[in-house]
Amino acid sequence: MKRFYTFIALICFAVSAHAQFGGTASGPSITGRISGTVIDSVTKKPMDYTTVGLYRSGGKSPINGVVTDDKGNFKIDGIKPGSYKIVISFIGYPSKTIDPIVTSASKPDNKMGTVLLAPGAHALAEVNVVGATPLIENRIDKIVYNAEKDLTAAGGNATDLLSKVPLVSVDINGNVSVRGDQNVRVLINGKPSGATSANLSDVLKAIPADQIKTIEVITSPSAKYDAEGSAGIINIITKQKNVSGLSGGISGGVGTRQNNGNLNLNYNKNRFNLTTNIGGNASWPQTSLTEFHQEINSDSIHSVTDSKGTSRLKRHAVVGSVGAGYEFNGYNSINTTFKFNQIQFNTNGESNTVSATPYSNTTTNRNKIDGFDWNLDYTHKFKKEGEELDLSTQWSHNSGITDYTNIYTAAFPNLQNNIDARSNEYTFQADYILPINKTFKLEAGGKTILRRINSASDYFTYTAGAFVVDPIRSNTYNYNQNVFAGYSVFTITLPKDYSILAGFRLENTDIHGEPFNAAQDLAPFDQNYNTYVPSLTIQKKLSATNTLKLSYTKRISRPSIQYLNPFVNQNNIQGQTIGNPTLNPEVSQTVELGLNSFIKTSILNLSVYYKHTSGLIEGIASPISVIVDGAEQGGTLTTYQNIGNNNSLGGSFFGTINPFKFLTIIGNINAYTYKPDPSGVFHLAQSQNGTSIQYGGFLRATATLPSNFLAETFAFGNSSRRTIQGTTPTFSIFGVGVKKQLMQKKMAIGVNVISPFAEYKSFNSDLRSPGFVQTSKFQLPFRSYGLTFSYNFGKLNFTAPKKGVNNDDLKQGDQGMGGGGAPAGGR
Structure with a gap:
C-alpha cells in the first residue's frame, strides 16, 4: 500500500513539473466576449433559463457556460482569441450546436445576434411557458432535486428538504436514509464536512434551505467513490456561484417554528473568483411531550417503570463559507474554500417516574458545536481533450462541548456531565482522467484519510452539598x-448504444482506540482490514426516450467511534449502553435494474433491486438488574453487534405528469423487504420471524398561476423501520405554499403552512425481546406558519464545478465524537 502511494505521488509531481504552469501562457492577453439572444422558433418568445455551453471548437468537454436571462440574452466574458463551439440546450428541446465561433485579438467580441431554438417532437408542452428547470430531474446516474424550485422550502433547513427528495427519508432524530438504509454518506458540494461525520443531524438542521441549490441522490456509486455507505451517496450542492462582476442575494423567513436568513455575494474578475456566504437560523422554544414504559420479566427480576415528561428546546446556528479561485491559464487552476459552522441547542426537561422507587427529575442540557473545513484544490488540464489531473487536500476540525445536569428528588444521585471533544481529519487525494480514444476512458486515483478524535467525559455526583x-x-x-x-x-x-462502467477499488482501514475509566478494565484495541470493492454498470439506450441500466455495487459500513468504545455508559442507569471493539464492518452487495423513460409530457423511472447484507449491525438490548436506593430494579443494556445477514427485495417508482400546461404533479414510492437471518445467540433476541415490507413516498403538485403567482402542495411519509427487536416510528407531513414574484422575478414574497391539521406529530417506538418490553412515545410540535422573502441581484454566469476531497465513509448515525456523553436532547 505504501508503494502504491509513493507511485501516485511520483506521477503527480512529474506531471505537475511537466506542466510548469505553462500551458498557453504565451500569446495575446486580451479577452473578449460571446453574446446573443435565444428565441423559440415557434412562439418567437425569448427563452429564459436556457443553458449555453462553451466548448473549444470540436471539443467534447465544456470550458464555461451561462444561463439566459428573462429576455433570452446571454453573455460569456473572459474569452481569449480562438475558435469555439456553442451548444444551446433546454429540457424538451434538441440541443443546437454552432461551430465554429471565432474571436481574435483584433475582434475580441463576437455578437451572435438572434439564435432560434426549435422544440423537438417530444418537447414538454409547458416548457416554453414556464421557462424553468423542473423540480426533480431523472439523470442516468442520479436523481437531482432542484431545491431552488421548492416553494415550501424557504424558511426551512436541509433536513426539511431531504424529507422531500425521492428515495430519501429523515426520521425525527434527523437520521437520513435512502431506501430505508441509514448507511448513506451525506456530502456538501461533493465533499464531507468534519461536522457531518460527528454531528450530522445538527449540521443538517443548521443549513438554511435558502443556501441549497440542488440535492443529488446516487444509489449505485462506482468504484471511484469511497466504499462507505451501503445505501449510496447524497450530495448537497449549495448556491456558490462564480459570476461576472458582482452579484448575490438575500433571503429568509419568519415563522411560528423557525426563523432563518441567508446572504451570499459573488465576485468574478477575469480569471479570479470570490464567493462568500453566511446564513443562520433560530427556533422558537418548543415543548415536546414524552412517555416511556418498560417491563422487565427475567428469571430473577420483575419490575415495571412508567415515566411521563416534557422537554423544552431552543436552537440556533450560524454557517458560512468563503471561497476563492484563480485560473493561471487554460490548463492550470487553483481553488480554496473555508467553511465554518457554530451550532448551539439547549434543552430543559422535567419528568415523573413510577417504579419500585418513584421519583421526579429535572434536566438541563447545553450543547455547543464549532467547526471548520479548509480545502485546497489544484487542477491541471492537458492538451489532450478531457485529460485531467486533480490534487486535493482538506483539513476538517470540529469541537463539541456538552454540559448536562440531572437533579433527582429520590432514588438516583444528582449528576453533572461535562464533555469536551475534539476531532481533526486530514485528507490527501489525487484523481486522474485519461480519454484513451472514443471507446475507452480511464479514471484512476489514490486517497488517504487520517482521523484523530479525542474526548474527555467528566461526571460529577452531588455529595455533601457540592458536586464532586x-x-x-x-x-x-x-x-x-x-x-x-x-x-x-x-x-x-x-x-448499438451500449456502454459499460467497470471499476475496482481497494481500501485498507487501520484503527486504534484507547478508552480509559478508573473502575472498568478497558484495554486498547486495534483493527486492520482490507476491503475489495468492484462495481459494474451496463447501460443500453433503447430509444431516444428510453434507457435501461443494470448495475452491481458493493458497499461497506464501518463501525466507528462509539460503536467500538467498550466503556459502559451508565448515565441512565436503567438504559445503559456499551460499544463493541470486535465489531466488523457491515458489507452489502446490490444488483439493480432500472428504466428511465420520457413519454410525451411524462418522465418515469422504474427500478427493482436485490440487496444482500452480511455482518448486519444493530443495537441489541438485554435485561439487567440495577440497584436503586438499595432496592433491585430492572433495566436494559444495549450493545452493538453483528447480528447476521439480511436479504432484501425492493422496487421504486418515480414519475412526473402535466395534465394541464400550468400544473405539474410529481410522485415517488419505494418499498423493500426486511427479513434478517440472525446468527448464533442473536436468534434468542429476535421478537419476530416474518418478512416485513417497509415503504416511503411523496406526492407534490405545483401550479404556475397568472400575475407571477406560484402555488404548491405536498405530502410525504414513510412506514416504521424494523429491527430484530422492534420498530422505529412512522413519519408523515403535509404542507402548502404560495409565492408572488416581483421585479422581473428578482424578488419574491411567499407564505407557507406545514402540518396545518395537527399541532403535534407523534413518534412511537416498540422494543421487545424475551425478558423485557419497552415502548416510548414522543410528541413534537410541528404545525407552523411562515412568511418568506428573497431578492437576487447581478447576472449569473455559472462555471464548471471544481473537484476536490470527497470522504464518503463512516457509518451513518454514529454521530458522537467520543466519550460517554449525555443524551443528545432536542434532536
Missing part, C-alpha cells in the same frame, strides 16, 4: 482511524 468528580462514570477516549485507498474505473462506449 465521580471516577466511576468519568472516562476518556482517544480514537485514530487511517484509510488508504486506490481505484481505477473504465468507461467503455460500445456499438
Whole structure:
C-alpha cells in the first residue's frame, strides 16, 4: 500500500513539473466576449433559463457556460482569441450546436445576434411557458432535486428538504436514509464536512434551505467513490456561484417554528473568483411531550417503570463559507474554500417516574458545536481533450462541548456531565482522467484519510452539598482511524448504444482506540482490514426516450467511534449502553435494474433491486438488574453487534405528469423487504420471524398561476423501520405554499403552512425481546406558519464545478465524537 502511494505521488509531481504552469501562457492577453439572444422558433418568445455551453471548437468537454436571462440574452466574458463551439440546450428541446465561433485579438467580441431554438417532437408542452428547470430531474446516474424550485422550502433547513427528495427519508432524530438504509454518506458540494461525520443531524438542521441549490441522490456509486455507505451517496450542492462582476442575494423567513436568513455575494474578475456566504437560523422554544414504559420479566427480576415528561428546546446556528479561485491559464487552476459552522441547542426537561422507587427529575442540557473545513484544490488540464489531473487536500476540525445536569428528588444521585471533544481529519487525494480514444476512458486515483478524535467525559455526583468528580462514570477516549485507498474505473462506449462502467477499488482501514475509566478494565484495541470493492454498470439506450441500466455495487459500513468504545455508559442507569471493539464492518452487495423513460409530457423511472447484507449491525438490548436506593430494579443494556445477514427485495417508482400546461404533479414510492437471518445467540433476541415490507413516498403538485403567482402542495411519509427487536416510528407531513414574484422575478414574497391539521406529530417506538418490553412515545410540535422573502441581484454566469476531497465513509448515525456523553436532547 505504501508503494502504491509513493507511485501516485511520483506521477503527480512529474506531471505537475511537466506542466510548469505553462500551458498557453504565451500569446495575446486580451479577452473578449460571446453574446446573443435565444428565441423559440415557434412562439418567437425569448427563452429564459436556457443553458449555453462553451466548448473549444470540436471539443467534447465544456470550458464555461451561462444561463439566459428573462429576455433570452446571454453573455460569456473572459474569452481569449480562438475558435469555439456553442451548444444551446433546454429540457424538451434538441440541443443546437454552432461551430465554429471565432474571436481574435483584433475582434475580441463576437455578437451572435438572434439564435432560434426549435422544440423537438417530444418537447414538454409547458416548457416554453414556464421557462424553468423542473423540480426533480431523472439523470442516468442520479436523481437531482432542484431545491431552488421548492416553494415550501424557504424558511426551512436541509433536513426539511431531504424529507422531500425521492428515495430519501429523515426520521425525527434527523437520521437520513435512502431506501430505508441509514448507511448513506451525506456530502456538501461533493465533499464531507468534519461536522457531518460527528454531528450530522445538527449540521443538517443548521443549513438554511435558502443556501441549497440542488440535492443529488446516487444509489449505485462506482468504484471511484469511497466504499462507505451501503445505501449510496447524497450530495448537497449549495448556491456558490462564480459570476461576472458582482452579484448575490438575500433571503429568509419568519415563522411560528423557525426563523432563518441567508446572504451570499459573488465576485468574478477575469480569471479570479470570490464567493462568500453566511446564513443562520433560530427556533422558537418548543415543548415536546414524552412517555416511556418498560417491563422487565427475567428469571430473577420483575419490575415495571412508567415515566411521563416534557422537554423544552431552543436552537440556533450560524454557517458560512468563503471561497476563492484563480485560473493561471487554460490548463492550470487553483481553488480554496473555508467553511465554518457554530451550532448551539439547549434543552430543559422535567419528568415523573413510577417504579419500585418513584421519583421526579429535572434536566438541563447545553450543547455547543464549532467547526471548520479548509480545502485546497489544484487542477491541471492537458492538451489532450478531457485529460485531467486533480490534487486535493482538506483539513476538517470540529469541537463539541456538552454540559448536562440531572437533579433527582429520590432514588438516583444528582449528576453533572461535562464533555469536551475534539476531532481533526486530514485528507490527501489525487484523481486522474485519461480519454484513451472514443471507446475507452480511464479514471484512476489514490486517497488517504487520517482521523484523530479525542474526548474527555467528566461526571460529577452531588455529595455533601457540592458536586464532586465521580471516577466511576468519568472516562476518556482517544480514537485514530487511517484509510488508504486506490481505484481505477473504465468507461467503455460500445456499438448499438451500449456502454459499460467497470471499476475496482481497494481500501485498507487501520484503527486504534484507547478508552480509559478508573473502575472498568478497558484495554486498547486495534483493527486492520482490507476491503475489495468492484462495481459494474451496463447501460443500453433503447430509444431516444428510453434507457435501461443494470448495475452491481458493493458497499461497506464501518463501525466507528462509539460503536467500538467498550466503556459502559451508565448515565441512565436503567438504559445503559456499551460499544463493541470486535465489531466488523457491515458489507452489502446490490444488483439493480432500472428504466428511465420520457413519454410525451411524462418522465418515469422504474427500478427493482436485490440487496444482500452480511455482518448486519444493530443495537441489541438485554435485561439487567440495577440497584436503586438499595432496592433491585430492572433495566436494559444495549450493545452493538453483528447480528447476521439480511436479504432484501425492493422496487421504486418515480414519475412526473402535466395534465394541464400550468400544473405539474410529481410522485415517488419505494418499498423493500426486511427479513434478517440472525446468527448464533442473536436468534434468542429476535421478537419476530416474518418478512416485513417497509415503504416511503411523496406526492407534490405545483401550479404556475397568472400575475407571477406560484402555488404548491405536498405530502410525504414513510412506514416504521424494523429491527430484530422492534420498530422505529412512522413519519408523515403535509404542507402548502404560495409565492408572488416581483421585479422581473428578482424578488419574491411567499407564505407557507406545514402540518396545518395537527399541532403535534407523534413518534412511537416498540422494543421487545424475551425478558423485557419497552415502548416510548414522543410528541413534537410541528404545525407552523411562515412568511418568506428573497431578492437576487447581478447576472449569473455559472462555471464548471471544481473537484476536490470527497470522504464518503463512516457509518451513518454514529454521530458522537467520543466519550460517554449525555443524551443528545432536542434532536
